[in-house]
Amino acid sequence: MRYLLVAILTLHIAALPLAAQDEDPPSMMEQGMRQFFEGLLLEMEPAFDSMRGFMEEMGPALTDLMGQIDDWSVYETPEILENGDIIIRRKPESELPEENLPQIDL
Template structure:
Protein backbone atom coordinates (compact mmCIF):
# COMPACT_ATOMS: atom_id res chain seq x y z
CA UNK A 1 0.00 0.00 0.00
CA UNK A 2 2.77 2.47 0.82
CA UNK A 3 4.32 1.98 -2.62
CA UNK A 4 1.14 3.34 -4.21
CA UNK A 5 1.15 6.38 -1.90
CA UNK A 6 4.83 7.33 -2.14
CA UNK A 7 5.00 8.81 -5.68
CA UNK A 8 1.79 10.76 -5.17
CA UNK A 9 2.91 11.92 -1.73
CA UNK A 10 6.28 13.14 -3.00
CA UNK A 11 4.66 14.92 -5.96
CA UNK A 12 2.25 16.72 -3.63
CA UNK A 13 5.08 17.56 -1.25
CA UNK A 14 7.29 18.93 -4.03
CA UNK A 15 4.41 20.86 -5.59
CA UNK A 16 3.42 22.41 -2.27
CA UNK A 17 7.00 23.34 -1.40
CA UNK A 18 7.53 24.85 -4.85
CA UNK A 19 4.35 26.90 -4.71
CA UNK A 20 5.17 28.13 -1.22
CA UNK A 21 8.71 29.10 -2.27
CA UNK A 22 7.51 30.95 -5.37
CA UNK A 23 4.84 32.83 -3.47
CA UNK A 24 7.19 33.73 -0.63
CA UNK A 25 9.65 35.50 -2.97
CA UNK A 26 7.49 38.60 -3.58
CA UNK A 27 6.58 38.76 0.11
CA UNK A 28 10.25 38.91 1.13
CA UNK A 29 10.82 41.79 -1.28
CA UNK A 30 7.97 43.97 0.04
CA UNK A 31 8.55 47.10 2.10
CA UNK A 32 8.28 47.00 5.89
CA UNK A 33 4.69 46.83 7.16
CA UNK A 34 2.97 50.10 7.88
CA UNK A 35 1.52 51.16 11.23
CA UNK A 36 -1.97 50.66 9.80
CA UNK A 37 -1.76 46.87 10.28
CA UNK A 38 -1.98 44.10 7.69
CA UNK A 39 -3.50 44.95 4.35
CA UNK A 40 -6.14 42.84 2.63
CA UNK A 41 -3.39 41.40 0.48
CA UNK A 42 -1.40 40.42 3.61
CA UNK A 43 -4.47 38.83 5.17
CA UNK A 44 -5.26 37.00 1.94
CA UNK A 45 -1.74 35.59 1.78
CA UNK A 46 -1.96 34.50 5.43
CA UNK A 47 -5.22 32.69 4.72
CA UNK A 48 -3.77 31.12 1.57
CA UNK A 49 -0.70 29.79 3.40
CA UNK A 50 -2.84 28.56 6.30
CA UNK A 51 -5.00 26.63 3.82
CA UNK A 52 -1.92 25.29 2.08
CA UNK A 53 -0.45 24.20 5.41
CA UNK A 54 -3.68 22.40 6.34
CA UNK A 55 -3.81 20.73 2.93
CA UNK A 56 -0.18 19.62 3.11
CA UNK A 57 -0.28 18.49 6.76
CA UNK A 58 -1.36 14.85 6.08
CA UNK A 59 1.26 14.52 3.36
CA UNK A 60 3.99 15.97 5.55
CA UNK A 61 3.00 13.68 8.42
CA UNK A 62 3.12 10.66 6.09
CA UNK A 63 6.52 11.78 4.77
CA UNK A 64 7.84 12.15 8.32
CA UNK A 65 6.57 8.68 9.20
CA UNK A 66 8.08 7.21 6.05
CA UNK A 67 11.46 8.89 6.66
CA UNK A 68 11.44 7.68 10.28
CA UNK A 69 10.67 4.16 9.05
CA UNK A 70 13.32 3.93 6.32
CA UNK A 71 15.91 6.27 7.85
CA UNK A 72 17.89 3.72 9.90
CA UNK A 73 18.04 1.16 7.08
CA UNK A 74 19.03 3.88 4.57
CA UNK A 75 21.79 5.10 6.90
CA UNK A 76 23.10 1.53 7.26
CA UNK A 77 22.97 0.99 3.50
CA UNK A 78 24.87 4.22 2.77
CA UNK A 79 27.49 3.42 5.41
CA UNK A 80 28.16 0.00 3.91
CA UNK A 81 27.66 0.69 0.21
CA UNK A 82 28.57 4.39 -0.05
CA UNK A 83 32.25 3.94 -0.94
CA UNK A 84 31.49 1.24 -3.54
CA UNK A 85 28.74 3.37 -5.11
CA UNK A 86 31.10 6.36 -5.24
CA UNK A 87 33.66 4.22 -7.11
CA UNK A 88 31.02 3.12 -9.61
CA UNK A 89 29.81 6.69 -10.09
CA UNK A 90 33.39 7.78 -10.84
CA UNK A 91 33.76 5.08 -13.52
CA UNK A 92 30.45 5.63 -15.31
CA UNK A 93 30.46 8.60 -17.66
CA UNK A 94 26.84 8.50 -18.86
CA UNK A 95 24.12 6.70 -16.87
CA UNK A 96 21.62 7.09 -19.70
CA UNK A 97 23.28 4.28 -21.70
CA UNK A 98 22.37 1.71 -19.00
CA UNK A 99 19.14 -0.13 -18.21
CA UNK A 100 17.59 -0.03 -14.75
CA UNK A 101 19.35 -2.38 -12.30
CA UNK A 102 17.93 -5.90 -12.22
CA UNK A 103 18.00 -8.18 -9.17
CA UNK A 104 18.52 -11.83 -10.09
CA UNK A 105 16.91 -14.69 -8.09
CA UNK A 106 20.27 -15.41 -6.42
CA UNK A 107 20.49 -11.81 -5.17
CA UNK A 108 23.02 -10.54 -7.70
CA UNK A 109 22.36 -7.09 -9.10
CA UNK A 110 23.22 -6.46 -12.73
CA UNK A 111 23.11 -3.28 -14.76
CA UNK A 112 22.96 -3.92 -18.49
CA UNK A 113 24.05 -1.52 -21.20
CA UNK A 114 21.09 -0.46 -23.39
CA UNK A 115 22.94 -0.82 -26.69
CA UNK A 116 25.84 -3.22 -26.21
CA UNK A 117 29.04 -1.94 -27.74
CA UNK A 118 30.09 -3.99 -30.75
CA UNK A 119 32.86 -6.41 -29.95
CA UNK A 120 36.05 -5.52 -31.74
CA UNK A 121 38.07 -8.43 -32.99
CA UNK A 122 41.82 -8.00 -33.23
CA UNK A 123 43.00 -7.72 -36.83
CA UNK A 124 46.15 -9.29 -38.13
CA UNK A 125 48.74 -7.01 -39.63
CA UNK A 126 50.65 -7.79 -42.85
CA UNK A 127 53.34 -9.71 -41.01
CA UNK A 128 50.75 -11.97 -39.34
CA UNK A 129 50.98 -10.46 -35.85
CA UNK A 130 47.88 -9.32 -34.01
CA UNK A 131 47.68 -5.81 -32.65
CA UNK A 132 45.77 -5.56 -29.41
Protein backbone atom coordinates in the same frame (compact mmCIF):
# COMPACT_ATOMS: atom_id res chain seq x y z
CA MET B 1 11.72 17.00 -0.66
CA ARG B 2 9.20 18.93 -2.71
CA TYR B 3 6.93 19.24 0.33
CA LEU B 4 9.76 20.67 2.39
CA LEU B 5 10.50 23.25 -0.28
CA VAL B 6 6.83 24.26 -0.46
CA ALA B 7 6.70 24.59 3.34
CA ILE B 8 9.82 26.75 3.50
CA LEU B 9 8.60 28.96 0.67
CA THR B 10 5.17 29.24 2.26
CA LEU B 11 6.57 30.23 5.65
CA HIS B 12 8.88 32.74 4.03
CA ILE B 13 6.10 34.41 2.07
CA ALA B 14 3.75 34.37 5.06
CA ALA B 15 6.44 36.06 7.20
CA LEU B 16 7.08 38.87 4.71
CA PRO B 17 4.20 41.06 5.93
CA LEU B 18 5.35 40.52 9.53
CA ALA B 19 8.86 41.70 8.73
CA ALA B 20 7.61 44.80 6.97
CA GLN B 21 5.02 45.81 9.55
CA ASP B 22 4.29 49.48 9.59
CA GLU B 23 1.54 51.23 11.43
CA ASP B 24 -0.83 50.54 8.54
CA PRO B 25 -3.08 47.48 8.90
CA PRO B 26 -2.56 44.71 6.33
CA SER B 27 -4.37 45.20 3.04
CA MET B 28 -7.11 42.88 1.86
CA MET B 29 -4.61 41.34 -0.57
CA GLU B 30 -2.13 40.62 2.25
CA GLN B 31 -4.87 39.13 4.41
CA GLY B 32 -6.03 36.95 1.53
CA MET B 33 -2.50 35.73 0.82
CA ARG B 34 -1.95 34.94 4.49
CA GLN B 35 -5.20 32.95 4.63
CA PHE B 36 -4.32 31.14 1.41
CA PHE B 37 -0.91 30.04 2.70
CA GLU B 38 -2.28 29.08 6.11
CA GLY B 39 -4.84 26.88 4.34
CA LEU B 40 -2.13 25.40 2.15
CA LEU B 41 -0.07 24.52 5.22
CA LEU B 42 -3.08 22.86 6.84
CA GLU B 43 -3.67 20.80 3.69
CA MET B 44 0.00 19.78 3.47
CA GLU B 45 0.35 18.79 7.14
CA PRO B 46 -0.74 15.13 6.67
CA ALA B 47 1.81 14.74 3.86
CA PHE B 48 4.55 16.12 6.10
CA ASP B 49 3.54 13.74 8.88
CA SER B 50 3.58 10.71 6.59
CA MET B 51 6.96 11.74 5.16
CA ARG B 52 8.35 12.12 8.67
CA GLY B 53 7.05 8.65 9.58
CA PHE B 54 8.58 7.16 6.45
CA MET B 55 11.99 8.70 7.18
CA GLU B 56 11.90 7.56 10.82
CA GLU B 57 11.07 4.02 9.72
CA MET B 58 13.22 3.69 6.61
CA GLY B 59 16.06 6.09 7.42
CA PRO B 60 18.29 3.57 9.24
CA ALA B 61 17.77 0.92 6.54
CA LEU B 62 18.60 3.38 3.75
CA THR B 63 21.70 4.56 5.62
CA ASP B 64 22.85 0.96 6.00
CA LEU B 65 22.24 0.30 2.29
CA MET B 66 24.22 3.40 1.28
CA GLY B 67 27.13 2.15 3.40
CA GLN B 68 27.13 -1.25 1.68
CA ILE B 69 27.33 0.07 -1.89
CA ASP B 70 30.58 1.78 -2.82
CA ASP B 71 29.78 3.01 -6.33
CA TRP B 72 26.22 3.45 -7.57
CA SER B 73 27.39 4.06 -11.16
CA VAL B 74 27.98 0.33 -11.69
CA TYR B 75 24.24 -0.40 -11.37
CA GLU B 76 21.34 -0.03 -13.80
CA THR B 77 18.28 2.09 -13.03
CA PRO B 78 16.00 0.23 -10.59
CA GLU B 79 13.20 -1.76 -12.21
CA ILE B 80 9.84 -2.43 -10.53
CA LEU B 81 8.31 -5.80 -11.44
CA GLU B 82 4.56 -6.48 -11.69
CA ASN B 83 4.56 -8.16 -8.26
CA GLY B 84 6.11 -5.05 -6.68
CA ASP B 85 9.65 -6.36 -6.33
CA ILE B 86 12.40 -3.90 -7.12
CA ILE B 87 15.45 -5.16 -9.00
CA ILE B 88 18.68 -3.21 -9.29
CA ARG B 89 20.86 -4.99 -11.84
CA ARG B 90 24.60 -4.55 -12.13
CA LYS B 91 25.71 -3.10 -15.47
CA PRO B 92 27.60 -5.42 -17.82
CA GLU B 93 31.37 -4.94 -17.46
CA SER B 94 31.58 -3.84 -21.11
CA GLU B 95 29.56 -0.70 -20.25
CA LEU B 96 31.64 0.29 -17.24
CA PRO B 97 34.54 2.73 -17.42
CA GLU B 98 37.82 1.07 -16.51
CA GLU B 99 38.08 2.89 -13.19
CA ASN B 100 34.83 1.19 -12.07
CA LEU B 101 35.87 -2.34 -12.99
CA PRO B 102 36.49 -4.55 -9.96
CA GLN B 103 40.18 -5.13 -9.27
CA ILE B 104 41.25 -8.71 -8.65
CA ASP B 105 44.27 -9.08 -6.40
CA LEU B 106 46.31 -12.20 -7.09
